[in-house]
Each structure stands twice: as C-alpha cells, then as structure tokens.
Amino acid sequence: MPAITDAAHEQTFRRFLDAHLDQEMLRFTTAGSVDDGKSTLIGRLLHDTKSVYEDQLASIRASRVNRAGAGQVDLSLLTDGLKAEREQGITIDVAYRYFSTSKRKFIIADTPGHEQYTRNMATGASTADVAIVLIDAKAFAKLGTLLPQSRRHTYIASLLRIPHVVAAVNKMDIVDWSEELFAQISAEYTALATKLGLPSVEIIPLSALTGDNVVEPSTHMSWYSGRTLLDYLETVPLQTSSPRSEPFRFPVQLVVRPNADFRGFGGRVERGEVHPGMAVRALPSGRTTRVKSIVTFDGELKSATAPRSVTLELEDEIDLSRGEMLVAEETAEPSTATAFRAMVVWMHEAPLLPGATYLLKHTVRTVRATVRGLNYRVEVSTADHIPATQLGMNDIAEVVFDTSLPLFFDPYATNREMGAFILIDPLSNATVGAGMILAASEEAAAADAPSLSTPTSGPTLFCLPSREEAAQMLTTLAGRGVRVISLDGEKIVAAALPSVLHAVALAGVAAAVTSRSDFDLRTVDASSLIQGMSAAASWLEKSR
Amino acid sequence: MLNLADIPDTAADALNTRLNHLQALEAESLYILREAVAEFARPVMLYSIGKDSSVMLRLAQKAFYPGPIPFPLLHVDTSYKFPEMISFRDNYAKEIGAELIVHRNEQAIADGASPWKLGTQNCCGALKTRALLDALEAGGFDAAFGGARRDEEKSRAKERVYSFRDSAGQWDPKNQRPELWSLYNSRLRKGESIRVFPLSNWTELDIWLYLYSEQIPIVPLYFAEDRMAVVRGGSITLVHEGVKLLPHERPEPMRVRMRSLGCAPCTGAIRSEADTLPKIIEELITFRRSERENRAIDHDEEGSMETKKREGYF
Ligand SMILES: Nc1nc2c(ncn2[C@@H]2O[C@H](COP(=O)(O)OP(=O)(O)OP(=O)(O)O)[C@@H](O)[C@H]2O)c(=O)[nH]1
Ligand SMILES: [Mg+2]
Numbered sequence: 001m002p003a004i005t006d007a008a009h010e011q012t013f014r015r016f017l018d019a020h021l022d023q024e025m026l027r028f029t030t031a032g033s034v035d036d037g038k039s040t041l042i043g044r045l046l047h048d049t050k051s052v053y054e055d056q057l058a059s060i061r062a063s064r065v066n067r068a069g070a071g072q073v074d075l076s077l078l079t080d081g082l083k084a085e086r087e088q089g090i091t092i093d094v095a096y097r098y099f100s101t102s103k104r105k106f107i108i109a110d111t112p113g114h115e116q117y118t119r120n121m122a123t124g125a126s127t128a129d130v131a132i133v134l135i136d137a138k139a140f141a142k143l144g145t146l147l148p149q150s151r152r153h154t155y156i157a158s159l160l161r162i163p164h165v166v167a168a169v170n171k172m173d174i175v176d177w178s179e180e181l182f183a184q185i186s187a188e189y190t191a192l193a194t195k196l197g198l199p200s201v202e203i204i205p206l207s208a209l210t211g212d213n214v215v216e217p218s219t220h221m222s223w224y225s226g227r228t229l230l231d232y233l234e235t236v237p238l239q240t241s242s243p244r245s246e247p248f249r250f251p252v253q254l255v256v257r258p259n260a261d262f263r264g265f266g267g268r269v270e271r272g273e274v275h276p277g278m279a280v281r282a283l284p285s286g287r288t289t290r291v292k293s294i295v296t297f298d299g300e301l302k303s304a305t306a307p308r309s310v311t312l313e314l315e316d317e318i319d320l321s322r323g324e325m326l327v328a329e330e331t332a333e334p335s336t337a338t339a340f341r342a343m344v345v346w347m348h349e350a351p352l353l354p355g356a357t358y359l360l361k362h363t364v365r366t367v368r369a370t371v372r373g374l375n376y377r378v379e380v381s382t383a384d385h386i387p388a389t390q391l392g393m394n395d396i397a398e399v400v401f402d403t404s405l406p407l408f409f410d411p412y413a414t415n416r417e418m419g420a421f422i423l424i425d426p427l428s429n430a431t432v433g434a435g436m437i438l439a440a441s442e443e444a445a446a447a448d449a450p451s452l453s454t455p456t457s458g459p460t461l462f463c464l465p466s467r468e469e470a471a472q473m474l475t476t477l478a479g480r481g482v483r484v485i486s487l488d489g490e491k492i493v494a495a496a497l498p499s500v501l502h503a504v505a506l507a508g509v510a511a512a513v514t515s516r517s518d519f520d521l522r523t524v525d526a527s528s529l530i531q532g533m534s535a536a537a538s539w540l541e542k543s544r
Numbered sequence: 545m546l547n548l549a550d551i552p553d554t555a556a557d558a559l560n561t562r563l564n565h566l567q568a569l570e571a572e573s574l575y576i577l578r579e580a581v582a583e584f585a586r587p588v589m590l591y592s593i594g595k596d597s598s599v600m601l602r603l604a605q606k607a608f609y610p611g612p613i614p615f616p617l618l619h620v621d622t623s624y625k626f627p628e629m630i631s632f633r634d635n636y637a638k639e640i641g642a643e644l645i646v647h648r649n650e651q652a653i654a655d656g657a658s659p660w661k662l663g664t665q666n667c668c669g670a671l672k673t674r675a676l677l678d679a680l681e682a683g684g685f686d687a688a689f690g691g692a693r694r695d696e697e698k699s700r701a702k703e704r705v706y707s708f709r710d711s712a713g714q715w716d717p718k719n720q721r722p723e724l725w726s727l728y729n730s731r732l733r734k735g736e737s738i739r740v741f742p743l744s745n746w747t748e749l750d751i752w753l754y755l756y757s758e759q760i761p762i763v764p765l766y767f768a769e770d771r772m773a774v775v776r777g778g779s780i781t782l783v784h785e786g787v788k789l790l791p792h793e794r795p796e797p798m799r800v801r802m803r804s805l806g807c808a809p810c811t812g813a814i815r816s817e818a819d820t821l822p823k824i825i826e827e828l829i830t831f832r833r834s835e836r837e838n839r840a841i842d843h844d845e846e847g848s849m850e851t852k853k854r855e856g857y858f
Binding site for chain 1: 562563564565566567568570571572574575578579581582605606607608609610611612694695697698699700701702704717718720721722723724725726727729731732733744745747753756757822825826831832834850
C-alpha cells in the first residue's frame, strides 16, 4: 500500500494536528418551548460558521417544506432529520451535530420543545456543559411572562446540573429589536435563575432567522454591547477542577482474563487518578491491595485520569467482579447504601407508584430497587414542592428507594457519573425514569410500610395494579383476607423471572418483586400463583 | 524524594491532565464496546472494510487487550465490492487473528440482483438489508456493533448509541428509548436486538486523524492513484469487473481516490492528488461537499436513508 506518512508534509502537518487535538470539546444542548426557534438557531450557527456542506444546503433548499418564509432557507431542516419532523414541523427526538471553530470543538444536542418529548430533551441535556434556553420574545410579549415550558426546561437544566445556562432571547426581528422588551425578559429570567440557584447565567438578544448576534454582532441592536452566542460558546470556561484532586473511583466493567497468567479489571476511571503502586480498596468486599500496572494496548501507563478507559492489574488475587468498585484506600470513600433519596424524572405513561420495583442501573451495576415512598413532587414551573402519591409522565419528584444490593455512589451534585441512574421496567424493558442521587436515606425501611418488612403467617401479595389507589390498597389487601403471595425475587431463578412476571401481568396486575428472605417461592406452584393473582385482581375490580 | 511513578509521561501531561479530544472519544468508545460485551449474550461486529470499520476494529482490539476480540466480525458481501476490499478484508482479519463471518444473499445474487435491474433502493434492500437481517438471525446475535457516525447523515444524527430493533429488525425513530448519561439499557425480549454505535460522536475528520495518529491500515482505494475510470451522471465510476460499461463510454486513466467505500457501481470516486494520510486530511478540511454525496443510495428521495434504516439497514 502507499506510504502512510510523508516526510515533506510531516512537520507542518504535525503542527496542525497538535493545535487541533489540543482543542477543548464543549457539549451543549438546546432547550425551551415548542417553536421558539431552537432548530433554526442551530441551523444558523452551523450555516454561519461554514459547517454545512454545499450538497446538504442544496438539499434543504430543494425541500418541499419551508416554514421560514419566502426567500429564506428553513435552517431547522438541517437538524430536523426525520420525515415525521418535517411533516409536523416540530422536533421529536434529539439530533446531534458537530462543528468546530479555531477555538473549540462542539457537540450539539438539538432537543424537542414539545412537552410530550421531555424524555428526549433530558437525553440530550444529560451530558451537556452548556444549555441554550430559547425564549421567544414575541410569545413573551403576548403572554406578558415566560412560557411555562421555558421555566420547566430551565428547571430541568438546573436539576441535571448543567454548569452554564445561556438564555437566547430569540425572534428579536419581529419585536422591532425592542430594548425595553429584552430588559423585561432579562429581569424575569434573572429572577428565575436566582431562585433556582443557577451558578452561571448569560442572556443574549438575537434572531435565529436573520442571524443577528448568533455568529455576527447585530447591526439592529446597538443598545446591546455583550457577546454574540458564538463568542459565548467559544469562551465560557469549562470545568477546570483537576482530576488529581478528586478521590479515585473505578467501577469494574469486566474482568479481562485471556489466559491463566493474566487477570485484569477493565473499566473507566470515573473520578480522580490512578497510578501503579497506589493502595486501593475493593467494594463491597473491603479487601485492600495495590495497583500493579495500568495495562493498555499502547503500553503500560504511569497514570490514568478520568474519564480514561483502562485495565488495572492488581498485586493480589482478590475477589472482584463486574459492578463492584475500586477506590483509593486513603481518600474519602463513596457512600455504600441500600436506601437513598434521589430526584427522579419519570418518563413513562404508566405511573411510578410506591411499592413498585424496577431495575436500577447505576455506573455499571444493575440492582432491583423498590420505591419506598415519595417525599414531594416539584411543580416545575414554580419550583414549589407539593405532596404526591404517584408520578406521572414528565413529573419530577424526590423519591426514596430501597435496593436489593448496595450501591456505591457519590451525590449527583458532586459527580454526575457517580450519582446518576436509570430505572428500567422489568416487564417491558423500557427505560422509564432517570434519577440523580441526593444522599443515603437516614431512616431504615420506614415503619409505616409493614407489608414490606413484617412477615405474616400466610403468603403475602404485593400486587400493584397501575392505578392511583394501589398504594393504600397494598396494606389493606392482606388484612381483608385476599389470598396473597409474595414474589421473592431473590429466590426465583433469574431465567424464570420474566415468565413469572409475564403470568402476573396477564392476570391484570403488576407485581412487586421483594427481596424477603423468609419466603421460598419454590413452595408455590404456578397455577395457584395465577389464581391468587386473578382473585386479587377481581377483588380490586369489585371494591373500586 | 522523587518517585519514579510520579513522573508524568510527557511534559504536557504534567501541566494538563485533560484528555485531548481524540483520547476522549477513544475512552468513550472503549466504554461502549466493553459495556455491550459485558451485557449482551452474543454480540457481533459489522465489518464493512471501510475507514470507520478500521477504526472500530482497532478500538475493539484496545478494549479487550491483552485478550482477543471477544466476538466475530460479520461482513455482508453484496458481490459488488471492489476486489481490493475483499483481499484487504481477508488479509487483515487473519493478521489480527479475528474470526470473520462472510454472508451473502446467494439467492438474490443468483437471480442477478443489480442496481441496473432493481434500482439502488431495491438492490440495497436485497443484498444488504435482507442479507444482514438473515445473517444476524442465523448467528443468533442479540447485539451488532456498527461503525455509523451521527455526522454522516441527518437521520443518523437522530440515533441513539444503543439503537433498539424490534423482532423484525426495524428501527422506530419516533419511539426510541431515552438514553441519559452513559447508562445504556441492554434489556431485550427474545428476537429483539440492539445496534451499538461506538463511533456515534466521531466526525469524519476525527476518523482520519485517528487513522493517522494510530497508523491504522486502510484499503488502498482511499489513496489517490491513476485508475481507469469513466464519468457517469456527474460522478466518477471506477472500471472493474462488476461495472458494465455503456456503449459510448471510453475508460481513461484519472488521478482519483475514494472518500467513502461502498459497492463499486454505486460509489463514486473523487479527483484528488492526496496519496498520503496528511494530504487526505488537508484536503478534507477544504471540502465543501459531504462524504456521502458520492453514494447513490442516499439520494433517491428526501429521507431515503431513514426509510432504509427503519427497514433494518445499518
Ligand atoms: N421571525 C422569526 N422566526 C423565527 C426565528 N427563529 C425561528 N423562527 C421560526 O419559528 C418557527 C419554529 O422554529 P423551529 O426552529 O422549528 O423551532 P423549535 O424550537 O426547534 O421547535 P421544536 O423543536 O419543535 O420545539 C419556524 O417557522 C421558524 O422559521 C427568528 O429569529 N425570527
Ligand atoms: Mg426543533
């Protein structure tokens, strides 16, 4: 094959390469209400930084859809890439786009504003360094205040701890570039940001349609002397805390054991730094040893910092497998707990209910988690806390969980990767919720949930129909003589669990899989199980 | 006292522990590859022989080092691939000790499926999509790694890292699983599968920079050379056994290279002097047109890639 390098070019090229590689990478997301111009703004940003290929531009020019008006190119079509999106004129799911300037490399997530697709907005926002919250100036003028969805998304940005928020006050072209209106919007947004405690906020008046203050400074708003949006994105400081000052966290992703002579632990350094010779502790066993070497395809490393993926060889043969964790012996350990409080964003039509059990994936560890209770729900447009007994689609609440096995975590506020989790429905396998851990729960399993902790003489059923009253029914059920059976997840062979749960689902109820150890499911045969379930279901039906 | 282990690898390292952007992309990809291998019962890697596949394969070597790549490679051979691609594939798989599965839709090939006879859409449907779905089913694979990047095309820009497929292998872009942080949901029912895209966040430029800095071998067709070709419908078609010449066409030598590799009749070459990786990268920075422009299948109608993807195309 031809020469892979070229001496003549090598030197100039090396210089280019080093400069390019040295660029910082910034991830940002759009947020805001439907139709306030998020996709158009991203299109404008790509277009004006010359990041759109000519053939791509030609194809959107030729598109049958154009909402931008005569003589204008509809730049939202650069990111609204699905047929359904073009037909309906809205964004349905996140689009990821990439561009770079001489200063930085950018990964953009353009998210939907429609409330129905909040889960997709959260998907795009979860990894962002900066959130651009769009505010439609015209809509503000009409309503006299911020749209509820602008407030919602600002709240979600603060919940996900996106370090920087920039409010892009859009469509200034159709409000006569009004300084007064911008001042009103700024005042209200600043108040919201203060209330939510956002650490870094900037407000920029612009027009995605005309490009004013996006890449080029506006000629229509001489009263504004601040930065353009691109200036802001190129210069906003990125997280600067050095991994070296952070405690070391290494969740074990897999055991690498190609032959009898080598046993290593593959994983990603989630926090801090590791080097050969470092004293480490394995969780949950508590065994200590030292790191022998950091093994990579490119040779052994003298150190590895977050977020590098490496393989660690240890001095001693200790018991350690996927889902367990290595931490530095002398630094602060993560919390180890089977009960904790977390903020949860619910993303499914079927509600989250107390007593329900989900699969919970945190770092690379999957456990069963039962909802012990809801502390409060957040009214997102006002950030008020209100009592709640269940969570509907797009609701956000503080929830207390009990897990089947301990988790090793840091609060989400301290570290995203060490404090985030998702909830998976064990029946449908859908991802139904996203959570951010606040802290380990102080109280042990609550005393007001006797059905979960007190063994009764007969079998006990926790059946949770997907209805509102389910939570209270739980406790009354057993007391009223319904034949009830406890599904003890620990005792069901993993392979049989889905079919058992399926049988339960067919009977019209959902089951809570508990981890009681005082009950052996193998003593119950399947037909009596199903009978019990349908009896319970019809009892519930009658008593409604 | 000075401890040897405390001396950083390079001076730059001492000042700054931040990973450069290729290192950051690499770390993310290794994490994805490992996560999928840990959680799926039977993964496979779709190996297309192109530049993205080359990068993905190197990442797989790195993720499981010093162990071997713990899954087979699957090449869906349409019978229209350039001969240089096939020989590269066989040599390289052997060299790195990877298990290679080659699957062809023999029935359709025997029936003479071709872009001239069926049109590009239907030809791809039979020789690529159908063949791929059959191969995945035959192998009982529940996860397939693909080298697709989100910056390639606008329906790809919409895809998750873990892209869920129903039991018919289809993608439902309006109903994707939420995917927050790097917490991937690998739960499946029987017959369902997931396409895993470790290169989701890489751009075309990142791929070339990585090929260069890692010195990864690629098919020689990517480098400019004098090759026999004809200009057809505004694009340059290389002359080889799978390409039928029209009566008026007279092949002539042209200095060309491929920017993206696909089937010989449907992938155009570009005029170029770039015969080394640095030259290719320099050229890329000045390009005003996208890499998939030379792929006929993307241009049949607006949204044609999305349609293909829904049906199970990679
Ligand atoms: N006059 C004016 N119109 C704009 C501006 N920005 C966007 N629009 C128009 O507003 C409409 C909605 O724009 P989109 O970019 O699709 O809005 P979006 O926020 O992405 O909408 P969703 O993603 O569905 O939430 C389109 O008709 C745009 O042309 C602007 O600055 N000025
Ligand atoms: Mg949009």
